[in-house]
Amino acid sequence: METFDLIIVGGGPVGLFTGYFAGLHGLKTIILEALADYGGQPQMLYPAKTIQDIPAYRKINGTALTKQLLASLETTTTVLRKNYRATTFNKYKDLWVINHEIAAKSIIIATGQGAFRPKQLPIKLDDQIADHVHYSLPDPAIFTNKDVAVLGGGDSALDFSLELAKLARVTLIHRRPEFRGMESNVQKLKKLKNVEILTPYLPQALSFHDNKIRLTCKQVGSNKERQKDFDEILVAYGFRANNRFLRKWEVELEEGLVAVNSKMQTNLNGVYAIGDAVTYDGRAPLIGLGFGEGQIAVMQIMRQVFPEKMLTVHSTALQ
Ligand SMILES: Cc1cc2nc3c(=O)[nH]c(=O)nc-3n(C[C@H](O)[C@H](O)[C@H](O)COP(=O)(O)OP(=O)(O)OC[C@H]3O[C@@H](n4cnc5c(N)ncnc54)[C@H](O)[C@@H]3O)c2cc1C
Known part of the structure; x- marks a missing residue:
């Protein structure tokens, strides 16, 4: 069994920053991320959107924020593990154990x-x-x-198309004549020479021809078919999120979110929760707020579980 001081479940912005902060304060920490990429919602749902309320950044997009958070983590000993979904959660002596293989006194x-x-x-x-x-x-x-096909009609499909149009030839394919995403972005795309918009078309089949992927689409409402060859296909149909595993972990939930007190403690000793996973009176889904919650949780863990490691609150005193 691998043993750490702290396991952080979730490699979104809040988990990544908290892993950095815990590492800075000397906690042997691992971050587990279910997906193949870190960064959570900003990376997966709105990578090219400008975020204007991250402390000390006038503007930053989702991808750049994730890169910065990962760069900070490189300066610590915090371990990152992606493609790793935490599913089971058990207590073994004074340790919490994830998936019967990774253990820590605090989660x-x-x-x-x-x-x-x-x-x-x-x-x-x-x-x-x-x-x-x-x-x-x-x-x-x-x-x-x-040559890239972007499939979808929401904000992500439009953002991906605008981003890719800077360096590739883009065909945006959507099954409805109107897009769900921001109209101003649709207008921007319509003005670009290297972007073709195909609506209302539904992808039907993909086959390989001369090193290219042939995409066959059917026009919605008719039998007309259209074929086009691409190098890559980017699917932007959105994501499904599932927090159901938390019910089995016996943490107290309120409307599907983890109930915490002002120290970010759950009902289970040594188990904390932060970021969009939690609920308390007055919470708002904001990244900066989640960063602060991560600092509260780590400080609390240092005080309660590892008092011998609690040297200082301030990073300026850590050199
Ligand atoms: C379109 C949009 C625009 C937004 N704009 C802003 C903005 O301008 N400013 C702002 O502050 N906030 C904004 N937000 C909100 C912000 O994105 C969230 O508050 C933030 O992402 C929460 O971070 P998090 O790390 O708590 O959760 P998430 O970003 O949701 O990350 C959670 C991570 O945990 C992983 N995970 C989940 N379950 C498991 C498991 N069992 N095992 C392993 N890994 C798991 C997930 O795969 C995911 O990567 C916006 C949100 C959206 C959708």
Whole structure:
């Protein structure tokens, strides 16, 4: 069994910052993230949107915020583990154990609205094609000079298309004539020469031809078909979030969110919760607020569980 001082479940912005803060204060910490990419909602749902209320950043987008948080973590000993979904939670002596293999005296739940799963393209894919079908945009540079199909009609599809249009040829395909996302972004896309908008078309089949992926779409309401070849396909049908596993963990919930006191403690000794996963009177879903909750939880853990490690509250005294 791997043993740490602290396990943080969830590698969204709040979990990442808290992992940095805990590492800075000498707690042997691991962050577990269910997805293949860190960064939670800003990275997965709105990577290109400008966030204007992160302390000390006048403006920063979701991708850049995630990069900065990961860069800070590199300066600590905090361990990051992605593609790792915490499902079971048990007590063994004075340790909390995740998935029967990772143990710690303290846990911070930072699972946001729940473990994300991208809504899948409802087409059967063979492995060769599946390698070219993406559900997120962690590194737009890999699409440079490529023909890319973006599928979807919400804000993410529009944001992805605008971001990719800076370096690739983009075809945005949506099953309805109108988009759900911001109209101003639709207008921006319509003005770009390297962007084609195909509506109302529904993707039907993908096949491999001469190193390209041939996408066959059917026009909604008619039998007309259209085929186009692409290098990469980016699916932006949104995400489903699932926090149901928390019910089995016996943490007290209020309307599906973890109930905490002002020290971010749950009903279970040594188990804390922060960020969008929690509820208390007056909470708002804000990243900066979650950062502060992470600091409260770590300070509390230092005082209660590891008093011998509690050297100072202020990082300025840590050099
Ligand atoms: C469109 C949009 C715009 C927004 N704009 C702003 C803004 O301008 N300013 C602002 O402050 N906030 C904004 N927010 C809110 C902000 O994104 C959230 O408050 C923030 O992401 C919460 O961070 P978190 O780390 O608590 O949760 P999340 O970002 O939800 O991250 C939780 C992470 O935990 C992982 N996880 C969940 N369950 C498990 C499990 N069992 N095992 C392992 N990993 C798990 C998830 O995969 C996810 O990566 C916006 C939100 C949206 C949707």
